Amino acid sequence: xxxxxxxxxxxxxxxxxxxxxxxxxxxxxxxxxxxxxxxxxxxxxxxxxxxxxxxxxxxxxxxxxxxxxxxxxxxxxxxxxxxxxxxxxxxxxxxxxxxxxxxxxxxxxxxxxxxxxxxxxxxxxxxxxxxxxxxxxxxxxxxxxxxxxxxxxxxxxxxxxxxxxxxxxxxxxxxxxxxxxxxxxxxxxxxxxxxxxxxxxxxxxxxxxxxxxxxxxxxxxxxxxxxxxxxxxxxxxxxxxxxxxxxxxxxxxxxxxxxxxxxxxxxxxxxxxxxxxxxxxxxxxxxxxxxx
Numbered sequence: 424x425x426x427x428x429x430x431x432x433x434x435x436x437x438x439x440x441x442x443x444x445x446x447x448x449x450x451x452x453x454x455x456x457x458x459x460x461x462x463x464x465x466x467x468x469x470x471x472x473x474x475x476x477x478x479x480x481x482x483x484x485x486x487x488x489x490x491x492x493x494x495x496x497x498x499x500x501x502x503x504x505x506x507x508x509x510x511x512x513x514x515x516x517x518x519x520x521x522x523x524x525x526x527x528x529x530x531x532x533x534x535x536x537x538x539x540x541x542x543x544x545x546x547x548x549x550x551x552x553x554x555x556x557x558x559x560x561x562x563x564x565x566x567x568x569x570x571x572x573x574x575x576x577x578x579x580x581x582x583x584x585x586x587x588x589x590x591x592x593x594x595x596x597x598x599x600x601x602x603x604x605x606x607x608x609x610x611x612x613x614x615x616x617x618x619x620x621x622x623x624x625x626x627x628x629x630x631x632x633x634x635x636x637x638x639x640x641x642x643x644x645x646x647x648x649x650x651x652x653x654x655x656x657x658x659x660x661x662x663x664x665x666x667x668x669x670x671x672x673x674x675x676x677x678x679x680x681x682x683x684x685x686x687x688x689x690x691x692x693x694x695x696x697x698x699x700x701x702x703x704x705x706x707x708x709x710x711x712x713x714x715x
Contacts (some may be wrong), residue, residue, distance in 0.1 A: 428618055432622075466553065466588075467532045468529070470601065472530060473555070475602065481519070483507055483550065485502060485508050487499070500545060502549060518569075540588075552570075571680060571686070591673025595703075622702060633668040633669075640697060647692070690712045
């Protein structure tokens with residue numbers, strides 16, 4: 424599912440928020456039916472926990488805390504450290520190089536979906552998996568598929584009901600900015616004001632940011648719905664940037680999440696929602712899926 428800091432900020436119309444919340448309500452019904460004992464979240468970071476000084480392509484947190492950006496939860500998540508460490512070992516054994524953090528800072532990309540789906544970021548045990556989707560150079564998209572497959576194969580060995588979340592995308596090109604340090608409260612407030620202003624200009628047509636690309640978004644969603652994730656291996660990083668904008672690389676989290684599900688066999692998507700939401704500077708989508 425997509426995330427957006429603007430869901431928690433002034434600006435978006437009530438009609439848009441209501442439309443998205445209706446779709447989120449369907450997703451909430453889905454996760455309530457699943458009643459997961461464990462959540463695995465593939466999510467990006469927006470220079471809140473990972474910085475240009477050290478940027479792994481992937482990282483599993485054996486402990487994590489929300490930084491509280493854009494009004495999201497600030498504080499420790501319920502991360503089962505032994506399960507997270509076991510997942511990391513399995514991913515490494517599968518040939519996917521992944522970093523491990525015993526003190527991972529996560530931002531709205533990880534926390535917002537938990538809050539929207541469960542009402543509380545600490546409602547269920549969660550294993551956070553960071554997927555670099557912003558800082559260049561980026562690895563090929565197929566590595567995200569390999570990561571997801573390795574995680575999915577491991578999850579299949581657990582005697583637990585597991586919900587896998589991919590948080591990010593789709594086409595969007597908001598202001599991000601490279602950082603090499605944690606933001607001060609003043610810097611965080613300035614960034615929030617800049618995002619609100621950027622969204623206002625984007626919605627009224629005066630922005631020079633790359634426009635949302637609904638055709639490309641639907642092309643991606645069609646591939647996800649079909650289960651033919653291998654087709655995405657041909658999508659180069661330059662193609663993704665050209666078609667979807669600099670932050671469209673967050674589709675990597677979707678690829679990893681659906682690859683994890685596909686490790687158990689064919690799947691079908693159920694809840695299907697998409698909105699080209701200029702007020703959020705994003706193509707906003709939600710998908711739920713179950714094995715067939």
